[in-house]
Amino acid sequence: MTQRVFVDANVLFSKTLMDWLFLLRLENPAMFQVHSTEDVFAEVIANMRKKCPTAPGHRTAQRAQLIRKNMDEVLQGFPSDLDFTGMDRHDYHVHAGAVFGGADIILTCNDPNDITTTPETEPYEVIHPDDFFLLVTDSNPACVVPIARNQIKYWSGKSNHLQLDQALLKAGCPRFAFRIREALAHIAQLP
Template identity: 40%
Template sequence: MISEIDRKIRTVVDELVNDFPGDVDFAGSDEHDRHVNAAATHARADILVTDNTRDFGDPDLLPYDLYPADAFLCLIDDGAPACVRLVTREQNSYWQERRSVGRVTTSLLDALRRAGCPHFASRVDRHLRAPSGRG
């Protein structure tokens, strides 16, 4: 099971950082985020997605942009709404299937809201309400 998950992650992720120097300067307030900063800096990441943006210090001093998950997902929807609509419909089917077989679960929209993505959940709701085949 874990090897299958690992394979899927490696299929969709642009870069995995397996090793990085730990001596990268970090002005953030949470020492536990030092390794995240070091990995992102070493990988020359353009964007770091974290809901913990306040602990990274002054964003203007970072070599990457910080985005909370909700804002990042909305950014993706801004740039590729047709792709988001397609994935939204697939994910909605997945969540409905889980309910139909009696698994205790919630809806896709509720899951997104509980994960701290209320703005993206609203966009997903609009995608689900839009007629098929329209942008």
């Protein structure tokens, strides 16, 4: 059964995490679908602007377009009166969007307690990208090398970039970084 994954802003704010999420989605179309809300998109853009106040407007516009293009569904709203046990009241919108959208998974870098302190009563599971990327590639190991090859081709034309595994380490995905390091070693041995 295809899993519905509600994507939080911190995953979409990180170019590394966003890219890997969308690339894994493209290689595994029947495994999971991604959805989110306008509120999440607004948070991504606000954080981009906060990080780099003088960035040209096309940078945030391009990110917004890329996110929308790769989402399976953009939820236009969610209820304001759901029970919420999360420790971070600013994450109510994540909980409500996930419940309203019928999510099986909330993909976030947050502590799960920020979103719910009663996970056993929720219709979703809160999962960190490191764990999620491993779950996807455990289910379809054959997808790793083609994605890594395409990433190598893409980044080889860019200056000042980190190696794929280093970028994942920096983005908080050490175990998935190790998996990619193994794939890179495999690719290096191919003719």
